[in-house]
Amino acid sequence: MSFALPVWLAVQEELLGNGGADFGAPSCFDEFDDEALFQVFNLSRPCISFILDAARIRMKTLALKNPTLSVDEMVMVALNYYAHGVSSPCVLQRVGQCQTDCLAIMSTVSGVIAGMSDQFISFPLTHEAKKKVAFKTEKLCRIPNVLGVLGAAHFKIRASPYETDTFRGFVNTLGYTSVVSQIICDSDGNILSVEKCCVGSTFEQELWESSFKGREMEEEIHGPFWVIAGKGYNLSKHVLTPVAEPANDSETSFNEAHTKIHDVMRTTLGSMKRRFRCLNQLGFAQENSLAKKSNIIKACSVLHNIAKKFSVPPPSDAGQIEPLHPGKQRAEPDINPEALKARQKLIVANFLKVSSTRNPPSKGIAEEVVSVAGVLSVSGSKEVVNVDP
Numbered sequence: 001m002s003f004a005l006p007v008w009l010a011v012q013e014e015l016l017g018n019g020g021a022d023f024g025a026p027s028c029f030d031e032f033d034d035e036a037l038f039q040v041f042n043l044s045r046p047c048i049s050f051i052l053d054a055a056r057i058r059m060k061t062l063a064l065k066n067p068t069l070s071v072d073e074m075v076m077v078a079l080n081y082y083a084h085g086v087s088s089p090c091v092l093q094r095v096g097q098c099q100t101d102c103l104a105i106m107s108t109v110s111g112v113i114a115g116m117s118d119q120f121i122s123f124p125l126t127h128e129a130k131k132k133v134a135f136k137t138e139k140l141c142r143i144p145n146v147l148g149v150l151g152a153a154h155f156k157i158r159a160s161p162y163e164t165d166t167f168r169g170f171v172n173t174l175g176y177t178s179v180v181s182q183i184i185c186d187s188d189g190n191i192l193s194v195e196k197c198c199v200g201s202t203f204e205q206e207l208w209e210s211s212f213k214g215r216e217m218e219e220e221i222h223g224p225f226w227v228i229a230g231k232g233y234n235l236s237k238h239v240l241t242p243v244a245e246p247a248n249d250s251e252t253s254f255n256e257a258h259t260k261i262h263d264v265m266r267t268t269l270g271s272m273k274r275r276f277r278c279l280n281q282l283g284f285a286q287e288n289s290l291a292k293k294s295n296i297i298k299a300c301s302v303l304h305n306i307a308k309k310f311s312v313p314p315p316s317d318a319g320q321i322e323p324l325h326p327g328k329q330r331a332e333p334d335i336n337p338e339a340l341k342a343r344q345k346l347i348v349a350n351f352l353k354v355s356s357t358r359n360p361p362s363k364g365i366a367e368e369v370v371s372v373a374g375v376l377s378v379s380g381s382k383e384v385v386n387v388d389p
């Protein structure tokens with residue numbers, strides 16, 4: 001979810017309050033002109049200043065092992081590394097050859113930025129916030145009561161093939177070694193939740209069932225809402241998967257809507273991986289070193305949300321976006337019948353492909369939803385999200 005303005009202002013205030021002297025202070029980034037800045041960090045100046053201010057506060061309280069570099073320089077090393085996956089010569093020159101130190105610095109800064117996720121990665125918690133997110137999603141794809149798109153994001157890593165057992169654990173269903181995290185994003189591509197960092201062979205359903213968000217959703221803590229998910233997940237009362245073998249126009253039309261919203265996950269991950277090239281290769285991993293990878297993934301998620309907030313243009317080489325990881329294919333037969341019924345009800349209520357004469361008395365926003373989305377007029381059901389404009 002994009003942060004509500006009050007939250008944003010509160011963050012600013014916190015920065016001003018605590019960071020007083022340093023807020024907006026000159027930094028080593030000032031040596032770059034705007035164009036160079038974007039080349040080296042793939043972020044804009046206002047965005048970098050904001051990140052820097054937030055990091056300064058948090059790093060002040062950290063006993064730094066590397067006092068030869070200022071906080072600004074450490075952040076610079078990290079942001080440069082995220083953008084390119086290696087350190088640029090101009091940055092190395094600025095901070096002095098750090099070589100192996102660069103990784104240590106990046107690791108420290110990643111921990112700090114990952115720690116900002118409670119502020120910058122927020123799942124809609126209040127009922128109002130949920131209705132708002134659901135309303136936006138429904139406008140996009142006509143599927144009501146959706147909080148976000150769920151996906152398992154794979155990030156390539158290197159693993160030693162000589163440690164056979166460990167190595168095997170990292171090999172995913174596409175045959176390369178990776179770590180996998182669970183990500184939920186909203187219809188605008190803001191990241192609402194990122195958790196777990198498991199070996200690549202972990203199935204998405206397993207991730208979901210062992211994740212905090214998964215448990216909360218399935219235990220109805222978030223109310224009667226769905227997340228949209230691909231074929232690798234089990235249909236449940238809160239995880240909405242496509243119909244495996246659509247039998248009529250209604251189901252086909254539902255699947256099309258599902259694809260449309262599900263695609264947001266692909267473009268979101270694609271844009272993250274292009275802005276933060278380090279995500280294309282997270283380096284060597286042993287099974288017990290996943291915490292560091294996890295911090296980088298979380299840090300990039302935080303930065304992704306901040307970059308979106310500052311409307312930083314996406315990296316220019318729009319080129320190819322890799323397809324989503326296909327996940328483990330499931331047969332539909334072992335579907336939970338209650339969940340199946342819920343999905344059928346949703347399809348009938350929103351995607352019925354018969355000319356209906358039942359025009360329910362239209363009132364308020366329900367009508368707007370119908371006209372905006374061109375939904376056939378069966379939406380008299382209570383499941384229409386009534387959001388006050």
Ligand SMILES: *[C@@H]1O[C@H](CO)[C@@H](O)[C@H](O)[C@H]1NC(C)=O
Nearest residue numbers: 205234236330331334335336
């Ligand atoms: C999810 O899918 C797995 C494998 O297909 C199956 O064994 C399991 O029972 C399913 N879980 C639920 C809750 O339906």
Ligand SMILES: *[C@@H]1O[C@H](CO)[C@@H](O)[C@H](O)[C@H]1NC(C)=O
Nearest residue numbers: 247248249250251344352353
């Ligand atoms: C479409 O097919 C599904 C599954 O066979 C069925 O339950 C549903 O009633 C059908 N819908 C329409 C509008 O025919």
Ligand SMILES: CC(=O)N[C@H]1CO[C@H](CO)[C@@H](O)[C@@H]1O
Nearest residue numbers: 038039042083084315316317
């Ligand atoms: C605008 C843009 O894409 N800038 C840079 C982002 O990072 C990549 C990867 O290193 C550069 O090639 C781009 O020039």
